[in-house]
Amino acid sequence: MIALASDHAGYELKEKIKEYFEGNGIGYIDCGAFSPESVDYPLIAKTACEKITAGECEKGILCCGTGVGISIAANKFKGIRAAVCYSEDVARLVRVHNDANVLCLGGRVTGSETAAKLVDIFLNTTFDGGERHRRRIGQMEGIENCEL
Ligand code: RB5
Numbered sequence: 001m002i003a004l005a006s007d008h009a010g011y012e013l014k015e016k017i018k019e020y021f022e023g024n025g026i027g028y029i030d031c032g033a034f035s036p037e038s039v040d041y042p043l044i045a046k047t048a049c050e051k052i053t054a055g056e057c058e059k060g061i062l063c064c065g066t067g068v069g070i071s072i073a074a075n076k077f078k079g080i081r082a083a084v085c086y087s088e089d090v091a092r093l094v095r096v097h098n099d100a101n102v103l104c105l106g107g108r109v110t111g112s113e114t115a116a117k118l119v120d121i122f123l124n125t126t127f128d129g130g131e132r133h134r135r136r137i138g139q140m141e142g143i144e145n146c147e148l
Contacts, residue, residue: 001027001028001029001056001057001058002021002026002027002028002029002057002058002059002060002061002123003028003029003031003048003049003051003052003056003057003059003060003061004017004018004021004028004029004030004031004048004060004061004062005030005031005032005033005044005045005047005048005060005061005062005063005070006032006033006044006062006063006064006070006107007033007038007039007040007041007044007063007064007065007069007070008033008036008037008038008039009063009064009065009107009108010041010062010063010064010065010067010070010105010106010107011033011035011036011063011107012036012107013063013105013106013107013110013112013115014030014033014061014063014107016112016115016116017061017063017105017112017115017116017119018030020112020116020119026123029051029056029057031044031047031048031051032044032047041064041069041070041073042069042070042073044062044064044070045062045070045073045074045077046073046077048060048062048074048102049074049077049080049102050077052077052079052080052101052102053077053078053079053080058101059101059102059103059122059123060074060080060082060101060102060103061102061103061104061105061119061122062074062082062102062103062104062105063104063105063106063107064104064106064107065106065107065108065109066084066106066108066109067084067085067086067104067105067106067109067110068084068104068106070082070104071083071084071102071104074102074104078141079101079141080101080102081094081098081099081100081101081102081137081140082100082101082102082103082104083098083100083102083103083104084104084105084106085103085104085105085118085122086106086109086110087118088117088118088121091103091117091118091121091122091125092121092122092125094122095121095122095125095126095127096125096126096127096128097128097133098133098137099127099133099137100122103118103119103122105118105119
């Protein structure tokens, strides 16, 4: 199950991604926004991220104007690794190296066809699982207690 969410600036793109999910039989929970009315992206990020940290959803797709604000908000939640992606290579690498569990997209900068491609790559690429990647992810989880 995928947590899908946007603010007003990502609303149209979110609705397109919903169509893509429905056309491809991908299960999702729409965490809002439910209209193009202005809404604060940190609160939208919170709604979606809590579905992931609770185990209700395995991954998330979050949209704002650039993808950046909502990714910063999402990364405040323990266990969330959110990545803004504008290219196919990056959408693949954030899975392979970073085990990113949230893909952030910008409704004002990324078209729906590109977004569908990025979503497809993100959802279908597996984490490399290599020791160095696991170590680095572990360091990020407890960064306050890590030293160089
Ligand atoms: C909203 O106008 C816009 O600031 C927001 O969607 C996002 O792009 C922030 O990073």
